[in-house]
Structures are given as structure tokens and as C-alpha cells.
Amino acid sequence: MHLIKTMITPFNDEYYMRAAFAEALKAFDAGEVPVGGVVVAGGKIIVRVHNLTETLNDVTAHAEMQAITAAANLLGGKYLNDCTLYITLEPCVMCAAALSLAQIGKVVFGTADEKRGYSLVSKNIMHPKTKISGGIMKDECAELMRDFFRRKR
């Protein structure tokens, strides 16, 4: 039994996105637009963040921006080539450009942002070497956003 357990690794994209989603729920509970993320390096979650724009009264306090600052601080280097960011919502232009400056290795997002997603402006905002994938837990991530804005109305 133990052997089988170690062979079936639970550390896949959905595992990490579930951790990002748990962060998004914290944002939701705090009245923030519910976006959460984690940074993974060497298979380990090294940073957990959620949107804090209302709490900090600062439009730059998106989860991704905090993720970059925190990961660079932890790793001791400003480039994040060996890191993957899991984020529940497609990054906006500001965050995509910041992730590009950080040369992040990979970005995995949950649901697309049909209003403010960076890809609506230009896919080239991300760094050419950054791998991008989307759609992990997209229904849950999208439903959380819809639920938030429904309650706001």
C-alpha cells in the first residue's frame, strides 16, 4: 500500500491550483476580488498569496505582484526562471508584464479573464520563454468570481 501511494503522486497541476483556490477563498471572505495564487519551486509551495487591493488600499496589490516580490525575496534573486505560478484568474496586463520582467518559468491559470486578461491586449506581454497554460479548475475559479460579483450587486 505504501509503495502504491508513493507511486501515485498527488503533486499535479490540480493539487497546486487547489492551494491557489484556497487563497482565493480567503480573498472572497475578506471582500476582495477572489484571486489567489501559489508559487512552486522544486515541487514545493514557497509562497501563498491572495488579492489585497481593498485591504491595502492599493491597486498594485494583486496576488501576482505579491507573489513576485515574496518569491524573489525568499529565493534571493529577482529572476524566477525556475518557478511556476498557479493563479486562479488569468493575469491582467500589469501582472503579466511584471511576470515577464521576472522571467518566470511557467504560469498556470484557472479561468480566463474576459474583461481584463492580458491576452486581450497582446499575448506577447508575457516573456517568450515563459510557459503558459490555462483551464485548471476553470469552472470552480470562474464560479467563485461570478459569485463574488453577484453578491456585490
Add this chain to the structure above:
Amino acid sequence: MHLIKTMITPFNDEYYMRAAFAEALKAFDAGEVPVGGVVVAGGKIIVRVHNLTETLNDVTAHAEMQAITAAANLLGGKYLNDCTLYITLEPCVMCAAALSLAQIGKVVFGTADEKRGYSLVSKNIMHPKTKISGGIMKDECAELMRDFFRRKR
């Protein structure tokens, strides 16, 4: 004499850009890409910032990002509609998108950034209500950048 002095106001674009340039010189002296800025509200300089990416080991520590956070903190609101940012270099995509999120009233930049300026990607990254002007002290601002990169080589 006193009457004439008060009639000729020194508080024009060049006055504020000179303050931004003084910040850029601080960045230069610290080995940072020499970009400086000030935020003006009600004719007063309320924030002075310069690029700190090397010092803080953080790609998000551009002068403009610090300016937004500091001004919002000072003014007690995250929107900066009544503020003008004077910045020695045209903002990059990250900073232009952040300035858009902050709905800043006006951006006055010194020299254009021919490699990383936001306008190379899309002028629409800035908020449609934000007034933009460029070219104030552009020769000094451009020369400072050239001088910096010459020394780096």
C-alpha cells in the same frame, strides 16, 4: 520686486520634472537604472521616488509602482484621479497598466523608452481619461540613461 516674483510662478512642468530628475540621479548613484519620479497633487509634491529594483532585488520596484502605493497611502484612496506623475522615462507596460488601474489624472514623462515603453505595445494600456505628455527635459533624461548604460558596459 516681490510682486513680480509671485506673479511668475516657477511651478511648471519643468520645475516638477527637475525634482523627478533629482530622484533619477539618486538611482544613478545607487547603481540603479536611473529613473525618478514625483507625484504632484494640488500643486504640491507629495511623493518622491526612484527605481529600486536592484536595491530591493525586486522587478516590481519601479519608481512608478512605488509612486502609486505611496500616493494612495498618503491620500487614503486607491484612485489617483487628481494626481500628476512626473517621471523621467516613459513607463513600461507593467507601470502603465498600474497607472491605468489607479486612474491617475496625468502622466508627464521625460524621454521616450524606445525598447520597453508601453506605447510600443499599445497606447490603450493607459486609462482613457489619463492625460499624457512627454518630452519635458527629454535630452537630460535620455543622456542620463545613455550615461548609465555606457558605464555598465
